[in-house]
Amino acid sequence: MAEMTMEPQMGLTFEQVWAALMELRAAGKETSQQLKERGEDFDRQLKESREDFDRQSRERGEDFDRQLKESREDFDRRLQETDRLFKETHEEIKALSKNIGGLNNSLGELIEQMFSAQLWDKFGELGYEFSKGGNVKFKENKRTIAEADVFLENGEYAMPVEVKTHLKVEDVDEHIERIERIRGYMDRRGDKRRLVGAVAGGIVPDDVRRYAQKRGLYALEQSGESALIAEAPDGFVARIW
Numbered sequence: 714m715a716e717m718t719m720e721p722q723m724g725l726t727f728e729q730v731w732a733a734l735m736e737l738r739a740a741g742k743e744t745s746q747q748l749k750e751r752g753e754d755f756d757r758q759l760k761e762s763r764e765d766f767d768r769q770s771r772e773r774g775e776d777f778d779r780q781l782k783e784s785r786e787d788f789d790r791r792l793q794e795t796d797r798l799f800k801e802t803h804e805e806i807k808a809l810s811k812n813i814g815g816l817n818n819s820l821g822e823l824i825e826q827m828f829s830a831q832l833w834d835k836f837g838e839l840g841y842e843f844s845k846g847g848n849v850k851f852k853e854n855k856r857t858i859a860e861a862d863v864f865l866e867n868g869e870y871a872m873p874v875e876v877k878t879h880l881k882v883e884d885v886d887e888h889i890e891r892i893e894r895i896r897g898y899m900d901r902r903g904d905k906r907r908l909v910g911a912v913a914g915g916i917v918p919d920d921v922r923r924y925a926q927k928r929g930l931y932a933l934e935q936s937g938e939s940a941l942i943a944e945a946p947d948g949f950v951a952r953i954w
Contacts, residue, residue: 929951
């Protein structure tokens with residue numbers, strides 16, 4: 714029977730185990746220290762980030778407040794300037810309107826005087842032979858019911874003439890209404906003279922002239938430095954009120 718020889722297997726010695734434990738403990742301590750240091754470094758970075766964020770927020774807030782204040786001041790300044798310009802423009806427009814109104818009045822009076830000075834002769838050529846004329850207001854109970862820029866008259870006829878700087882269709886219609894009021898005024902006073910009407914203008918558009926003639930009115934217009942009775946269309950008959 715064969716003889717078997719067994720050698721005892723040697724395990725770790727106490728010293729080796731102890732050394733391993735010490736190394737493991739040291740490694741654990743080092744790992745904990747590293748984790749602690751990393752945690753402290755993270756907290757520090759987080760604190761610095763918060764502080765930097767707060768600082769930037771304050772700076773941006775201060776800058777925003779400053780910009781907002783400047784914007785408000787600029788807006789107020791522009792608003793005041795706009796208000797000043799508006800007031801100045803309004804005053805200029807008022808002054809201009811007043812000047813234009815005065816110019817229109819002066820021009821209208823000039824045209825009215827020019828026509829008034831020549832109407833007698835012009836209508837005398839048509840056989841009317843007016844003996845007098847001028848501006849006339851027709852009043853009843855202290856109230857003016859009609860006014861003729863020029864009122865030409867003789868023993869048989871009377872002619873209210875409306876004079877405009879720029880004659881328009883509505884001026885023709887208004888003058889016919891005026892003539893009718895004058896007719897009523899004369900009738901109430903037993904004045905049986907026949908009424909004929911005329912319109913005159915520094916500017917008389919063709920369509921307005923034709924309209925006036927169609928309504929039975931004489932039309933006069935400026936020609937150079939004089940006034941003339943516009944040529945009447947065939948078949949024209951002056952209306953008599």
